[in-house]
Amino acid sequence: MEKERLERLEKLWKADPSDPVVGLGFGSGLLEAGEHLRAREVLESVLRQKPGYAAAWEVLGNVLESMGDRQEAIRIYRKGIEVSRSGGFLAPEKQMARRLKRILRSQPESGEDDSR
Numbered sequence: 001m002e003k004e005r006l007e008r009l010e011k012l013w014k015a016d017p018s019d020p021v022v023g024l025g026f027g028s029g030l031l032e033a034g035e036h037l038r039a040r041e042v043l044e045s046v047l048r049q050k051p052g053y054a055a056a057w058e059v060l061g062n063v064l065e066s067m068g069d070r071q072e073a074i075r076i077y078r079k080g081i082e083v084s085r086s087g088g089f090l091a092p093e094k095q096m097a098r099r100l101k102r103i104l105r106s107q108p109e110s111g112e113d114d115s116r
Contacts (some may be wrong), residue, residue: 024056040063081096
């Protein structure tokens, strides 16, 4: 994401941190910019305010994967899949299910049950 667009999103977020759409955009931009800790903070804030926002669960899972926190990513994807199913959000559910499956396939079997 271009720096100017990210700066505009940050200004919007600071002006209204209760706007989940701006928060999702800002968090996604931070992820793209490699600012994982900030992205995590923004997305967690979005989800505290709007826990049914399936797309935010998906992006937060991506952030956690990028940070190397596979166990937390697994937990977030599972929760996000649950949220998506209950809200009828098929696209985020499919994306998270695919990413979750990939993570679980790439880790030792003993670690799978630890994350539930």
